[in-house]
Amino acid sequence: MPATIYDVAKKAGVSIATVSRVLNKKDNVSEETKQRVMDAIEELNYVPNMIASALMTKKMSTLSLLIPDVINPFFSEIARGVEDAANNYNYNVIVCNTDYDLKKEAVYLNLLKQKSVDGFIVASAIYNDKNVYDLIKQDYPLVLLGREIDGIEKNTRTDVIVSNDICGGYQATKHLIELGHRKIDLILGPKEIKVNRDREKGYRKALRDHGIAVDKNRIHNGRFKIEFGCSKALEILRKKEQPTAIFAGNDIIAIGVLRAAKSLGYDVPGDLSVVGYDNTILAEIADPPLTTINQQMYKMGYMAAEMLIKRLKGDKKPAQRVIFETKLVVRKSTAKPR
Amino acid sequence: MPATIYDVAKKAGVSIATVSRVLNKKDNVSEETKQRVMDAIEELNYVPNMIASALMTKKMSTLSLLIPDVINPFFSEIARGVEDAANNYNYNVIVCNTDYDLKKEAVYLNLLKQKSVDGFIVASAIYNDKNVYDLIKQDYPLVLLGREIDGIEKNTRTDVIVSNDICGGYQATKHLIELGHRKIDLILGPKEIKVNRDREKGYRKALRDHGIAVDKNRIHNGRFKIEFGCSKALEILRKKEQPTAIFAGNDIIAIGVLRAAKSLGYDVPGDLSVVGYDNTILAEIADPPLTTINQQMYKMGYMAAEMLIKRLKGDKKPAQRVIFETKLVVRKSTAKPR
DNA sequence: CTTTGCTGTGTAACCGCTTACAAATTGATA
DNA sequence: TATCAATTTGTAAGCGGTTACACAGCAAAG
Structure with a gap:
């Protein structure tokens, strides 16, 4: 049975109110009394019970x-x-x-x-x-x-x-456009998660700002999973209208994309550019290291x-x-x- | 002010003991009373206070x-x-x-x-x-x-x-030995962490079992950090008695080793074999993907x-x-x- | 010497529950 | 109808703290 405030009070020869006071560094307790209480606490190995105090x-x-x-x-x-x-x-x-x-x-x-x-x-x-x-x-x-x-x-x-995910989406897309890409697929997480909508907005705005038509078929939603990134990328890369770049909704999806590219014998970035999102440790370690959007x-x-x-x-x-x-x-x- | 057990009791026209009983699915409460209490709970949007109950x-x-x-x-x-x-x-x-x-x-x-x-x-x-x-x-x-x-x-x-870290250390080392490596450096985390001692034991045993002398200078302790793995590997790889393989104490250190190798223009595994430990997602994603020891x-x-x-x-x-x-x-x- | 105002400490109510025990209700039995 | 056991419900004492309030002791002021 752990010691309670009563035990401390008794040992120090004071009331529990006083013990509580020194515990909470409250108002006026004389130095002398305080010391006696502290000693009692020490001796009894007393640990205040936060449950009891939380009740009040x-x-x-x-x-x-x-x-x-x-x-x-x-x-x-x-x-x-x-x-x-x-x-x-x-x-x-x-x-x-x-x-x-x-x-x-x-x-x-x-x-x-x-x-x-x-x-x-x-x-x-x-x-x-x-x-x-x-x-x-x-x-x-x-x-x-x-x-x-x-x-x-x-x-x-x-x-x-x-x-600022709209901005992030814009930055990623603009980077790809400035490198010369025109066919850029976007592989996002679930629509129900707001960030995906924002990143898509940024993507659309960047394309528009650079006079590139937005092709709905290039926008894909799914899950934040390596497997999803991989399978979706495989699907995309097998179609006729192959993109030259893929912007992934986060680093995890991007890792999946890298995996797909590798399995098809594509060189990244030679045959396909990939951008991630988040800048987690995964981006740093990936092969090749991912260009990505940093979040703090x-x-x-x-x-x-x-x-x-x-x-x-x-x-x-x-x-x-x-x-x-x-x-x-x-x-x-x-x-x-x- | 959230509703308390008193509010519920009053609304249901019973005592708080009875409310507590239905809350805790205790003993005997007649179906009828139980229903009344449940209704009151529902109406009042009552959430029991676990702090109070924990006190008892x-x-x-x-x-x-x-x-x-x-x-x-x-x-x-x-x-x-x-x-x-x-x-x-x-x-x-x-x-x-x-x-x-x-x-x-x-x-x-x-x-x-x-x-x-x-x-x-x-x-x-x-x-x-x-x-x-x-x-x-x-x-x-x-x-x-x-x-x-x-x-x-x-x-x-x-x-x-x-x-079973001794076994893990053994498995990793044995794998390298069986590939033909004889000069294997070991880069571990801190000595104060038991697993490092065990992995070292496994390493030593594997070498002994295969008739290879243990060279203390090949065993290094440090921190579970990419930076440590990298700097230690650079140090090792610049010495005359270069190893042909490095067994790292965990995947993170191994990532650091890969980075060092890359920065020196070494090919992994061509010029240097690297084994990690843990089999985290990092091992899977690393370049090249890491041979490692799986932990559950x-x-x-x-x-x-x-x-x-x-x-x-x-x-x-x-x-x-x-x-x-x-x-x-x-x-x-x-x-x-x- | 009484009054006033501090400072330091104790008393007891309270926080929202659980639970031992007592009391009330019910139905069956004598 | 009285008795008793079983079932259902209520009463009240904690659980271990906090804190409003009362009060004792003492120095300064009147």
Whole structure:
């Protein structure tokens, strides 16, 4: 049985209120009493029970982070950023993998509410996520990461952190166009995820700006999986209207594209240019190293946690919307078309 | 203000004890009362407060996982396994990144104890970790993952899950020897991490078994970082007694070695064979794809969480020690020496 | 010497549940 | 109809802290 505040009080010869005071560095406790309490704490190896205190204060110093999948380096970097920021403020973070599954997300949220986590960071980015609307409606402290939510202008507490994906899509496409590519296929993740729509917008705008007609048949949606990137690329490369470049919705899909190209004996970038998105470690390591769009995952995660914690500590400023800029990172997977 | 059990009781016209009973599916509550309570819960949108209940029951249905770094794919796969298993039993998991830093680990553990997490999974694998000994001494529910701890035979609750790293080291080295290599350098992570000692043991045994003298100068310890792998490999490859193969302590180091080789204009595997360890996604994607030793990260994580939860639920069987077997995965980074 | 205002500490209510125990209700049995 | 066991429900005491409020002790002021 671990020692309680009563044990400490008894050993120090004071009341539990006094112990609580020194524990919380509150008001006035004489140096002498404080010392006696500290000694008792030391002797008894006392660890305060945050559960009991949370019952009164409603503060557990725990955040929850909802992401689709930690294994995806994009999200593990975000998770690391969140965790580091949280740790910095003496918070912990409960990580939940939703696999882009709204039902799973709902189950998690319900459990987390029961546990009185102080706030939520939702990075699982599904379009029109009812769960998220509910959280906002019920006024839970919340930061949305990498996802917007429409029609909540009147809301004043939910901060949003996003990347400028339209710009990212534009940068990638422009890079390919400037290299001389005209037939550029776009292989995206699911339509339900907002970032894919934005990246597509950027792609379309870049083509338009350079007087290239947008061909709907060159735009493909699917999943953020190597296998999808590979099979879709195989399909595309076998058609008559072969592209000279493929812009993938993220690095994982791009890896799949590289694999497909390799299996068909294509040289990248000689026969086919490939651009990824995210600039995860995968892009750096891929063969050839991927030209990709950099996102600041770690910073976004860090900032999300920081903003959330500041709000929990009473920050009343109106909801922020922070946009992180993207950057083109040129490596070896893009070149002029033959 | 969220509804409490009192609100529900009042609305349903029963006592809070009865509400608690239907909530916990306890003993005898007549169908009729139960229905009334359920309706009240529904109407009030009541969410039970687990903090309050935990104060009595001491169960928060929360596990904590200590790993060095989620960004390392080896650990993110473990984390995913842990989380999936936990979720399966309606538990959540708090993930903490220790960066192999004992002080950080201690701070985390202290905070987690305050939060009354139900149990710990420690995968941060530092040799002779005082924190871990303390946990065991204080009889906290604990599973050790990927790390052993000496001198706790009498302990009956702490399960241990490890990979057979001696075997893994042996397999990797044997593979190189059988290809004809005789000068094989070993670039490991820190000595303080047990797995490195085991992998070295396997390496030594393989050499001995094949009548090759072990040259201490060929064994190097450092960090599990690309940069370390790269700089150490550069150093090695510039010496006169150049190896024809390098066995790296994990895939990350191996990636660094590949980078070094590339920067010196070496062909892998033509001029130099490289073997990694772990078989993370990085090995698959590397250029050339890495020959490596497979570890079952996801399964180990899953099992760790499952064993821990079973113990929390009252399983009294003596402490288990589960050993996962490794497997050589041959890809394109190894070949006969010139 | 009484009053005033600090400072330092103790008392007890409360946070929202669980649960041992008591009490009330029901139906069957004597 | 009275008795008893079984079933259903209520009462109240915690769980381990926080905190409003009361109060004691003491120095300075009147």
